[in-house]
Structures are given as C-alpha cells and as structure tokens.
Amino acid sequence: MSKQTHAFQAEVAQLLHLVTHSLYSNQEIFLRELISNASDACDKLRFEALNNTALYEDAPELQVRLSFDKAAKTLTITDNGIGMTAQEAIDHLGTIAKSGTKDFVSKLSGDQKSDAQLIGQFGVGFYSGFIVADKITVETRRAGATPAEGVRWISGGTGDFEVETITRAERGTSVILHLREEALDYANTWKLKEIVGKYSDHISLPILMEKEEWKDGDLIESNNEEGGRQPGGMVKTGDWETINKASALWSRPKKDITDEQYADFYKQISRDFEAPLTWTHNRVEGSTEYTQLLYIPSKAPQDLWNRDKKAGIKLYVKRVFIMDEAEALMPSYLRFVKGVVDSADLPLNVSRELLQESRDVKAIREGCTKRVLSMLEDLAKHDKAPESTDGVTDVLSEEDKAKLGQYSKFYAEFGAVLKEGLGEDFGNQARLSKLLRFASSTHDTVSVSFADYKARMKEGQDAIYYITADTLAAAKNSPQLEVFKKKGIEVLLMTDRVDEWALNFVNEFDGTPLQSVAKGAFDLGKLQDEEEKKAAEEVAETFKPLLAKLKEALKDKAEDVRVTSRLVDSPACLVVTDDGMSMQLARMLKQAGQSAPEVKPVLEVNPEHPLVKKLDGSVHFHDLAHILFDQALLAEGGLPADPAAYVKRVNALLS
Numbered sequence: 342m343s344k345q346t347h348a349f350q351a352e353v354a355q356l357l358h359l360v361t362h363s364l365y366s367n368q369e370i371f372l373r374e375l376i377s378n379a380s381d382a383c384d385k386l387r388f389e390a391l392n393n394t395a396l397y398e399d400a401p402e403l404q405v406r407l408s409f410d411k412a413a414k415t416l417t418i419t420d421n422g423i424g425m426t427a428q429e430a431i432d433h434l435g436t437i438a439k440s441g442t443k444d445f446v447s448k449l450s451g452d453q454k455s456d457a458q459l460i461g462q463f464g465v466g467f468y469s470g471f472i473v474a475d476k477i478t479v480e481t482r483r484a485g486a487t488p489a490e491g492v493r494w495i496s497g498g499t500g501d502f503e504v505e506t507i508t509r510a511e512r513g514t515s516v517i518l519h520l521r522e523e524a525l526d527y528a529n530t531w532k533l534k535e536i537v538g539k540y541s542d543h544i545s546l547p548i549l550m551e552k553e554e555w556k557d558g559d560l561i562e563s564n565n566e567e568g569g570r571q572p573g574g575m576v577k578t579g580d581w582e583t584i585n586k587a588s589a590l591w592s593r594p595k596k597d598i599t600d601e602q603y604a605d606f607y608k609q610i611s612r613d614f615e616a617p618l619t620w621t622h623n624r625v626e627g628s629t630e631y632t633q634l635l636y637i638p639s640k641a642p643q644d645l646w647n648r649d650k651k652a653g654i655k656l657y658v659k660r661v662f663i664m665d666e667a668e669a670l671m672p673s674y675l676r677f678v679k680g681v682v683d684s685a686d687l688p689l690n691v692s693r694e695l696l697q698e699s700r701d702v703k704a705i706r707e708g709c710t711k712r713v714l715s716m717l718e719d720l721a722k723h724d725k726a727p728e729s730t731d732g733v734t735d736v737l738s739e740e741d742k743a744k745l746g747q748y749s750k751f752y753a754e755f756g757a758v759l760k761e762g763l764g765e766d767f768g769n770q771a772r773l774s775k776l777l778r779f780a781s782s783t784h785d786t787v788s789v790s791f792a793d794y795k796a797r798m799k800e801g802q803d804a805i806y807y808i809t810a811d812t813l814a815a816a817k818n819s820p821q822l823e824v825f826k827k828k829g830i831e832v833l834l835m836t837d838r839v840d841e842w843a844l845n846f847v848n849e850f851d852g853t854p855l856q857s858v859a860k861g862a863f864d865l866g867k868l869q870d871e872e873e874k875k876a877a878e879e880v881a882e883t884f885k886p887l888l889a890k891l892k893e894a895l896k897d898k899a900e901d902v903r904v905t906s907r908l909v910d911s912p913a914c915l916v917v918t919d920d921g922m923s924m925q926l927a928r929m930l931k932q933a934g935q936s937a938p939e940v941k942p943v944l945e946v947n948p949e950h951p952l953v954k955k956l957d958g959s960v961h962f963h964d965l966a967h968i969l970f971d972q973a974l975l976a977e978g979g980l981p982a983d984p985a986a987y988v989k990r991v992n993a994l995l996s
C-alpha cells in the first residue's frame with residue numbers, strides 16, 4: 342500500500358484542536374496514556390496467544406521500552422504487543438471508539454481553560470500524545486502478520502493523517518513523539534523515570550529504559566592554554582533496565598505476599614512510617630469485578646477531624662493509576678482507611694464527576710464498606726481472650742493471639758469517626774452499633790458494647806441508660822447518676838463530642854430502647870417498686886407550694902421545677918425534655934460558632950436534701966434558688982450565665 346491520506350473523524354479533529362492549543366497543568370499524563378495502551382496491547386496478545394502460541398514469534402517476553410533521541414527531538418514508546426494492521430490503524434487512530442471519550446468531547450465548552458482542565462482529568466488516550474508532540478509517527482505490525490505488512494501512520498495532529506506500508510521486523514507498536522520545543526525536557530531519563538514511578542509503577546508489564554553512564558568529554562588538542570576537554574555527558578550503554586516495579590502487589594495471589602510486603606506497600610501509599618494495624622485483600626467477582634487492598638492505620642493522622650479530609654483510596658483501572666483520594670469509593674466515616682481499588686470495569690478516562698454517578702462505583706463502595714466492617718468485626722471478636730466457662734482455657738492460635746487488644750487500639754484512634762456512620766450510613770447502622778464501645782459507671786475503660794451492657798442488665802430493667810458529658814470525670818460524678826449507683830444499675834458514659842449527635846440516630850439496640858439519664862422525667866420503670874413511687878408522689882404533693890415559689894424566682898432560667906427521686910447526695914440537677922437537645926450539645930454548637938436553640942432546662946430538686954428542706958421560709962430564698970440552679974449547671978459542666986452574680990451570692994451566704 343502506498344501512501345494514503347485520511348481525514349480524522351470530526352470529533353477527533355475537535356479533540357486534537359483542543360489538545361494542541363491548550364496549556365495543561367499536568368502534561369505528563371500523556372505517558373500514562375501511551376504506556377497504558379502499550380500494556381493493553383500486550384494483554385491482548387497474551388489473550389490471543391492462548392490459542393496460538395506462534396503469535397509470540399521469537400519474543401515471548403512482553404515489555405514496553407522507552408527511549409529518546411535528544412538530537413532528533415523524539416521520544417519513543419515501543420511495545421511488543423498485538424500491533425495493528427493498516428485497517429486497524431486507520432480505524433483506531435482516526436476515530437473515537439470509546440463512548441467515554443465521545444461523552445467527553447460532547448462536554449467540551451469551547452472555553453480553552455476549562456476544557457483543558459477537563460482533558461487533564463480525562464486523559465484522552467492515544468491523542469494525548471499531541472500534548473507534547475507536534476507530530477506523531479506510529480510504526481506497527483500486527484502479531485502473526487509478515488514483516489512486509491508493517492504500517493506507518495503519521496500525523497501532525499491537524500485535519501488528517503497518512504498511512505503507508507513499511508517493512509517492520511518486530512511485532513508490536515512504536516509511538517514516536519516528535520517533541521515540541523517546550524516539551525523537550527521529556528527527553529530525559531530522570532524525568533521519564535519519575536513519571537513512570539508516579540503513574541505506572543504498578544503496571545505488571547516491565548517498562549525498560551536504556552542505562553546511561555557518564556562519559557568525560559574528549560581531549561581537545563591545543564597548543565594554547567585554553568585547550569582541555571569538551572564537556573562530558575551521559576551516554577547510552579546498550580543495557581536495558583526495568584524502571585517500574587513491574588508487579589502490582591494487589592494483583593498477586595495472597596499466599597505469595599508476605600506480611601512485610603503488605604506493610605511496605607502500605608507505607609509507600611500512605612506515607613505513614615508505622616506499620617498498619619491490619620488489612621484485607623480480596624478479589625471480588627460478580628457483576629462488578631475489582632480487587633481491593635484496604636488497610637487500617639495504627640495511628641490516626643493529625644487531620645482526621647478536618648471535614649475536608651480526603652479519602653485514602655487510590656483508584657486503578659486494570660493496574661493503571663487513575664486517581665488518588667477517590668472519595669467516591671469509601672464513605673466519609675471510613676476516611677481513615679487507606680488502600681487501593683483496582684477495577685476491571687471502569688473506563689480509564691473516568692473522572693471524579695463520573696465516579697459519583699457510576700453504578701459500578703456504587704457497588705464497589707458498598708463492597709469496600711462491608712469489607713472494612715467485617716474486618717473490624719473480626720478484630721472486635723478477638724479483642725479479648727475468650728473467658729473459659731469450664732475452667733479449661735482455649736489455646737489461642739497464633740493468628741488469634743496477634744489480634745488480642747487490636748480492636749481496643751483501633752477504637753481509641755478511630756472510634757469517634759466510626760460513630761459518624763450512625764448518621765451517615767443507615768444501611769449499616771445495626772452493624773455499626775455492635776462495633777461501638779463505651780466506658781460505663783462500672784467499667785472505666787472504653788470497652789463496653791451494647792451487647793455486654795444488655796447481658797448485665799438488671800431483672801426488670803427495660804432501657805439502656807447512658808449519659809453524655811464533656812469528660813469522663815464529669816460523666817461519672819454527674820448528679821443524675823446517683824440513684825443508678827445506689828440501685829447498682831450500670832450507665833454508659835459517653836464523652837466523645839460526636840456521641841450526642843450520633844446517638845440521635847440510634848433509638849434502640851436489639852429491641853431495647855436507649856435512654857439518656859439527663860433527659861425527660863425520671864422513670865426507672867419496673868426497677869422502682871410501688872412503695873417508692875407512692876412515696877415520691879406524696880412528697881411531690883407536699884412540695885407543691887415551694888416548687889411554685891422556685892419556679893417564679895427562676896422563671897428566666899428554668900423551664901420547670903419539680904421534685905425528683907433520681908438524686909441521692911446532690912440537692913438539685915438539670916434535665917432537658919425527652920426530645921430536647923442536651924445542654925452539652927447546645928454548648929458545643931455555641932463553641933463551634935453554630936446557632937443553637939436556647940435550651941431552657943428543667944430544675945429537679947432532691948426533697949431529701951437538707952438544703953432543699955431549709956429553703957422554705959428562708960430569708961435568703963431568692964439567692965438560694967439561684968445558687969441551687971447555678972450549682973446544678975456547674976455540676977454538669979456548664980457555666981452560670983452571670984458568674985460574678987453567682988460568686989457574690991455565695992460569698993454573701995458564706996459571710
């Protein structure tokens with residue numbers, strides 16, 4: 342076939358115009374795209390050769406070679422993959438076949454700047470070569486064809502391209518980029534190695550470059566003193582070396598990977614110096630196929646609480662790096678998970694926008710979420726050595742021994758983030774609830790699960806009691822807990838800032854309602870006997886006149902004043918209504934500069950307390966009433982609205 346000229350398909354021409362006329366922030370993606378094509382070509386050959394090993398000819402080792410010629414200003418990417426026939430070159434390098442790229446072209450706005458940005462995200466396959474080249478020559482021969490059936494394709498990236506037959510001994514394709522003046526620095530070993538390391542390290546195909554070594558310049562024969570040497574330089578040695586790792590760790594079988602290799606890989610992708618706490622590595626098959634390698638770090642990063650903290654998942658498509666921080670692949674409450682997802686189903690040019698919409702991505706996200714939860718459940722299950730029931734202690738396997746205490750460690754670092762999931766991921770709420778751990782009035786360490794609590798519930802107890810507070814000490818010593826302590830009823834102590842918010846989304850655990858001890862009227866249900874209830878009612882009756890006076894004195898501060906039997910040692914406490922926001926949450930929102938509704942609490946007084954008994958008839962009634970209220974506020978971690986007035990009143994009484 343002699344030289345033929347073909348016009349590009351209209352969309353290609355449009356795309357090329359943009360590629361050649363825009364400035365890119367990340368020009369270097371062209372190499373990722375071309376290496377990816379080379380890798381695909383090798384995959385295709387490998388596949389066809391399954392039934393026809395002759396296709397390998399005398400070169401069974403599939404590889405990509407990068408080379409450059411500074412003088413000729415060319416950069417060449419050569420593969421020994423499947424190659425192309427003349428017709429294939431015309432069809433594949435003259436039209437846009439992929440629907441993804443077509444979509445992309447239809448999105449182009451004509452505004453160079455925003456279009457250039459789009460292109461940077463997308464990558465445009467073969468045509469991205471024109472980002473750095475003003476002319477591209479492709480020389481190729483289809484595997485199985487004769488050397489005389491080689492093809493040369495040439496284009497300047499404008500309206501048309503030329504195709505002619507050549508003789509080509511080697512199977513496969515060379516893409517020769519004639520570099521633009523501004524792109525000459527790509528003809529540099531270090532630069533190319535750096536880009537390969539960044540984007541293509543995990544291509545399982547070896548990428549080779551010719552080794553270089555330093556050579557001194559020649560001596561210049563000269564009679565005068567200015568004689569000496571010509572400048573030296575790097576020269577090619579004829580030896581080729583592999584410059585990528587040539588093996589995607591996650592694509593290797595689990596049994597071939599050591600723990601150390603897993604940990605090294607984690608450090609490499611996370612920039613963490615510490616080894617990970619644990620990981621999970623799976624090939625998921627089914628309607629969406631992907632590989633996941635997910636790690637849980639040992640330590641929380643500094644910026645864990647940053648709302649804009651990016652996800653830690655790198656997305657690969659068929660071992661080609663696509664993007665970092667692929668937040669669409671992991672819910673925000675699992676933002677601490679690091680790792681890699683490699684999908685076989687997503688297009689290479691997938692953008693963040695497309696990721697949000699893709700059904701495959703949704704399936705991957707759900708799959709990854711479930712995996713992480715299973716991994717945590719497994720750690721939780723093995724956190725403590727099982728208690729022996731019959732005096733015989735089970736001998737733990739090495740694997741289980743290694744898991745002892747791991748979940749507690751995880752929870753101390755990431756438990757609070759995990760709780761965000763209660764409000765974020767309703768589908769997994771039940772699983773998440775089981776993973777929660779708290780301190781309690783009977784257990785100082787954060788180790789009590791809802792299930793543990795339920796197992797210890799008193800006969801007749803029909804709620805899981807909890808209290809939220811700023812600190813463990815404040816929670817433990819809270820007046821609201823007094824009667825629970827007296828009656829020996831366990832109360833969960835919640836002291837993470839996120840607790841109050843997260844608990845809003847959870848009303849019950851396994852059929853048992855959750856009840857804040859600082860909300861609503863005091864009611865222990867069956868745990869209070871009839872006599873106690875009757876006595877309380879009688880007291881309430883006799884206290885009516887006093888309560889009315891207190892209510893009047895505190896009308897600006899308290900929603901209501903009532904007697905309670907929840908107190909033992911304290912004279913008074915504050916509670917809010919059942920559906921009201923807790924005082925603690927309101928304070929937190931205010932501190933964060935967010936608007937919070939004014940919470941007017943209910944003052945509850947202890948009719949048995951001497952101070953309360955003394956109130957009636959006291960000449961200091963007004964001051965005492967305010968002190969009672971302000972002290973209740975202090976006891977639960979708040980501050981009196983007017984601290985100076987409080988101090989004055991107390992001092993007046995003291996003196």
Ligand code: ADP
Nearest residue numbers: 378379382424425433434439465466467468514
């Ligand atoms: P994509 O690779 O995503 O399909 P490209 O525009 O990069 O889109 O390439 C278009 C087509 O050209 C490829 O699908 C392939 O058939 C062919 N092609 C590109 N590069 C090579 C190569 N190195 N070897 C063989 N065929 C290639």
